[in-house]
Amino acid sequence: MPRRRLPYVMREVTRHGAVVWYVRKGRGKRIRLKSAYGTDEFFAEYQAALAGETPRLPNRLPVGTLAWLWDRYTDSLAFSQLRAATRTKKTNSMKRILARTPDARLLEITSAVIKEGIDARKDKPNVARDFLETLRSVFQWGLQAELVSADPTQGIETPRDTASKGFHVWTEKECQRFEARWPRGTWERRVFDVLLYTGLRRGDAVRVTQEHIKDGLIVMPTEKTGEVACIPILPPLAEALQYGPSDGVHLIVGKSGRPMTKESFGNLFRKACDEAGVPGAAHGLRKARANRVAHMLTEAEMEAFFGWERGSRVTSIYTQQVVRERLAKSAAHKLKQP
Numbered sequence: 411m412p413r414r415r416l417p418y419v420m421r422e423v424t425r426h427g428a429v430v431w432y433v434r435k436g437r438g439k440r441i442r443l444k445s446a447y448g449t450d451e452f453f454a455e456y457q458a459a460l461a462g463e464t465p466r467l468p469n470r471l472p473v474g475t476l477a478w479l480w481d482r483y484t485d486s487l488a489f490s491q492l493r494a495a496t497r498t499k500k501t502n503s504m505k506r507i508l509a510r511t512p513d514a515r516l517l518e519i520t521s522a523v524i525k526e527g528i529d530a531r532k533d534k535p536n537v538a539r540d541f542l543e544t545l546r547s548v549f550q551w552g553l554q555a556e557l558v559s560a561d562p563t564q565g566i567e568t569p570r571d572t573a574s575k576g577f578h579v580w581t582e583k584e585c586q587r588f589e590a591r592w593p594r595g596t597w598e599r600r601v602f603d604v605l606l607y608t609g610l611r612r613g614d615a616v617r618v619t620q621e622h623i624k625d626g627l628i629v630m631p632t633e634k635t636g637e638v639a640c641i642p643i644l645p646p647l648a649e650a651l652q653y654g655p656s657d658g659v660h661l662i663v664g665k666s667g668r669p670m671t672k673e674s675f676g677n678l679f680r681k682a683c684d685e686a687g688v689p690g691a692a693h694g695l696r697k698a699r700a701n702r703v704a705h706m707l708t709e710a711e712m713e714a715f716f717g718w719e720r721g722s723r724v725t726s727i728y729t730q731q732v733v734r735e736r737l738a739k740s741a742a743h744k745l746k747q748p
Contacts, residue, residue, distance in 0.1 A: 416456060418433050418434060418435050418460070419431060419432070419433055419443075419456065420432045420433070420434055420440070423487050429447075429485055429486060429487055429490060430442065430485075431443040431447060431452075433456060433459035433460065435460070441459040443455045443456060443459065446481075446484070446485060472513075474515055474516055474517070475513065475514060475515055475516065476507070476508065476511070476514040476515070476516060476519065476548075477508055477512065477514075479516060479548055479549075479552050479557060479558065480504050480508070480548055482552075482555070482557060483547070483548050483551050483552065484501070486551060486555070488551050489551075493633070493634075499540065500540075500543075500544045500547060503537075503540040503541060503543075503544040504544055504548075506537075506541075507527075507541060507544065507545070516552075516558055519545075519562055520562050521562045521563070521564075521565070521566060523562070524542065524545060524562055524563055524566060525566060527541055528541065528542060528566070528569055532569075535569050535570065538569040539568055539569045539570075542563060542566060542568055542569065543568065545562075545563050546561070546563040546566075549561040549562060549563055550563075577691060577693040577694045577697060578689055578690050578691070578694045579690075579694055579697040579698050579701060580688070580690045580694045580695055580697075580698040581698075584688045584689070584690055585606070585698070587686055587687060587688055588602055588682075588683070588686045588688050588690075589602070590686075591685065591686035591687070592682065592686060594650070594653040594654070595653045595654060596654060597654055597655050597664075597665045598679070598682040598686075599650075599653070599654060600650065600651075600653060600654025600655065600656075600662070601615070601654075601662050601675070601679055601682075602679075602682075602695070603646070603647065603650035603651075604618075604647070604650070604651075604661050604662055605679075605692055605695040605696065605699075606695050606698065606699055607644060607646055607647035607650065607699070608628060608641050608647065608699075609641065609695075609696050609699035609700060609703075609715065610639070610641070610696065611632070611633065611634065611672075611692075611693065611696060612672045612675055612676050612679075612692040612693070613633040613634070613672040614630065614632055614633050614639070615661070615662055615672075615675070615692070616660070616662050616669065616670050616671065616672050616675050617630070617633065617660075618630060618660065618661045618662070619659050619660050619661070620658075620659055623643065626642060626643050627640055627641065627642055627643065628640070628641040628642075628643065629641075639715065640715065641715060655667055657669070662675065664678075665678075675692075676691070676692055679691070679692050680692075703715065
């Protein structure tokens with residue numbers, strides 16, 4: 411499909427938030443296009459509509475099935491407004507669900523059935539969590555769109571991965587090992603310094619430009635939450651930005667000098683970590699930065715620095731170990747008192 415909208419194609423959003431497409435030539439009859447926009451089926455319907463024919467849809471999904479509801483959901487405004495990574499994650503999860511139960515009918519999907527599905531995935535907590543969250547998104551939208559009468563996911567607790575502690579937090583020795591392998595002037599060292607001294611997520615790090623820098627501060631809304639991060643450009647970061655590849659606009663570019671996507675950046679940086687013998691990744695540096703400044707900043711200051719939502723528990727999650735060490739030292743001091 412071309413990037414520009416095809417001639418005579420109209421886009422509308424229903425009161426339920428669903429995106430629908432029509433073809434209308436002049437004041438002629440509007441012809442609905444029912445396939446997903448951009449697909450071969452959509453283009454075939456478009457060609458038929460231009461010829462004045464009513465498009466024929468092959469293999470229409472049975473109404474009242476999970477596959478039918480998912481198809482309607484992915485064509486909605488709510489789904490289109492999700493981040494690309496979230497859409498991909500939910501799509502992959504639903505593919506796995508439908509592979510197991512391709513003909514599942516909505517009336518048969520009860521809370522008990524969903525709990526059984528979670529239990530069947532107990533050995534893979536992340537998969538179980540994606541299973542529940544994907545179904546919850548679909549049914550909550552379906553309820554709002556008046557396509558289902560109840561949400562069977564309501565009241566079901568999200569599974570937790572008790573064995574996982576999240577991304578590995580870089581230690582000071584690992585940071586030093588990376589710096590020794592990748593000296594100033596290399597692409598690897600520049601992106602390491604940007605990640606470490608800004609504490610930005612990889613998706614935000616590749617988006618930062620000179621336009622976001624004002625009065626010695628990086629000020630930008632974060633990709634994940636929309637909260638504004640205000641990050642001071644301290645001397646170590648200012649010095650680091652004098653080295654390595656740059657296009658004069660972005661803080662981080664590829665080795666070719668072009669802007670990067672967060673996926674390609676993350677993969678390339680992980681290779682640099684492997685070569686340096688460091689078991690870390692980009693997000694682990696963000697956590698390392700949080701641990702460093704937790705000794706010096708208040709929770710409100712950290713929320714502003716990292717772009718965390720106010721009053722969220724993220725601050726305590728990132729700094730849990732630091733707080734425990736502080737409390738342990740305080741306890742040791744008290745125990746020494748006569």
